[in-house]
Amino acid sequence: MTVLVTGGAGYIGSHMVHELRDHDRAVVVLDNLSTGFRDAIPDDVPFVNGDIGDRDLVSDIITRFNVTSIIHFAGSIVVPESVTDPLGYYLNNTVKSRTLMAVAVDMGVKNFIFSSTAAVYGMSEANPVFEDAPLQPISPYGTSKMMTELMLRDTSVAHDLQYVVLRYFNVAGADPKGRCGQSSPNATHLIKVANQVALGQREKLSIFGKDYPTEDGTCLRDYIHVTDLVKAHKLALDYLAAGGESQIMNCGYGKGYSVHEVVSMVRAVSDVSFVAEMAERRQGDPAALVAGAQKIKDILNWSPELADLETIVRHAFEWEKYLNDRK
Numbered sequence: 287m288t289v290l291v292t293g294g295a296g297y298i299g300s301h302m303v304h305e306l307r308d309h310d311r312a313v314v315v316l317d318n319l320s321t322g323f324r325d326a327i328p329d330d331v332p333f334v335n336g337d338i339g340d341r342d343l344v345s346d347i348i349t350r351f352n353v354t355s356i357i358h359f360a361g362s363i364v365v366p367e368s369v370t371d372p373l374g375y376y377l378n379n380t381v382k383s384r385t386l387m388a389v390a391v392d393m394g395v396k397n398f399i400f401s402s403t404a405a406v407y408g409m410s411e412a413n414p415v416f417e418d419a420p421l422q423p424i425s426p427y428g429t430s431k432m433m434t435e436l437m438l439r440d441t442s443v444a445h446d447l448q449y450v451v452l453r454y455f456n457v458a459g460a461d462p463k464g465r466c467g468q469s470s471p472n473a474t475h476l477i478k479v480a481n482q483v484a485l486g487q488r489e490k491l492s493i494f495g496k497d498y499p500t501e502d503g504t505c506l507r508d509y510i511h512v513t514d515l516v517k518a519h520k521l522a523l524d525y526l527a528a529g530g531e532s533q534i535m536n537c538g539y540g541k542g543y544s545v546h547e548v549v550s551m552v553r554a555v556s557d558v559s560f561v562a563e564m565a566e567r568r569q570g571d572p573a574a575l576v577a578g579a580q581k582i583k584d585i586l587n588w589s590p591e592l593a594d595l596e597t598i599v600r601h602a603f604e605w606e607k608y609l610n611d612r613k
């Protein structure tokens with residue numbers, strides 16, 4: 287009854303490993319450490335350094351550890367990079383997910399949880415955006431995730447495999463107990479970058495676009511605490527284990543914050559009044575993306591505990607300080 291966590295040494299995956307361990311669940315991590323860190327997870331968690339596209343390796347792990355569920359985080363996540371390297375993104379996020387799914391079917395693993403993204407909605411006209419909105423991704427990243435969603439849908443019809451797809455909005459923050467956080471030095475996420483600027487690790491913050499049709503002209507996003515997000519995965523796991531049918535659910539709070547609001551919060555939390563310069567719009571940014579957040583509450587009984595921008599920024603800042611002091 288072990289849970290296989292792919293990408294378990296990465297930002298979200300490592301939080302998941304801690305969440306499962308906090309609930310005394312047996313876990314095995316598969317990660318190729320291309321962007322993850324071995325020390326993001328406890329020493330006593332079984333760890334395999336390898337690739338989800340390696341069929342024999344995945345089969346062997348499933349047998350050896352008696353894997354009955356898979357939570358699949360491994361993948362590439364930088365939207366602009368996906369535009370310059372689409373085939374790399376389709377390989378990592380789509381082709382290798384297909385391999386993982388095929389092994390799951392062959393080996394009789396019945397429960398599959400997949401990290402998808404709000405990027406599948408593209409430039410959503412409706413906000414909040416609900417799960418039945420049209421899928422119109424505008425980046426290879428979003429398309430690569432959408433294609434995996436579609437493969438899961440068809441596979442679950444043909445085989446005895448149930449899935450939960452979680453479409454993440456803007457994941458941020460760090461473990462409140464300080465055990466893990468976002469550690470990639472080159473991450474492009476707004477809260478991470480702003481914290482690095484506050485700590486003097488980056489020279490400046492650029493705000494991409496000031497003429498969006500929003501109240502203050504900057505983009506609105508629905509920032510969700512990583513700890514609330516992994517709790518949703520744990521509930522999804524229990525839901526599938528109890529025989530729940532396949533579901534696709536947004537994972538956000540249903541409240542948007544502008545880039546200006548986020549930057550002000552980082553200044554307040556860090557107590558550093560760093561400069562943010564206005565810059566051109568970044569290609570592919572929707573003006574607003576806010577989750578229709580009711581379905582996951584209804585189905586999984588998910589009740590977020592850290593739905594507060596200040597808490598998210600504070601935990602992210604504390605983690606960034608820890609990384610800084612560790613240098």
Ligand code: UD1
Nearest residue numbers: 363364365403404405474475476479492493494505545571
């Ligand atoms: C995107 C994806 C999301 C993915 C995430 C991780 C979409 C719609 N969403 O989120 O699925 O999980 O990337 O890579 O594609 N910003 C600045 N200055 C900065 C950085 C960001 O102004 O230095 C702004 C952006 O223009 C955006 C907001 O802050 O409006 C959030 O950006 P970011 O943190 O990069 O996430 P998304 O692009 O929203």
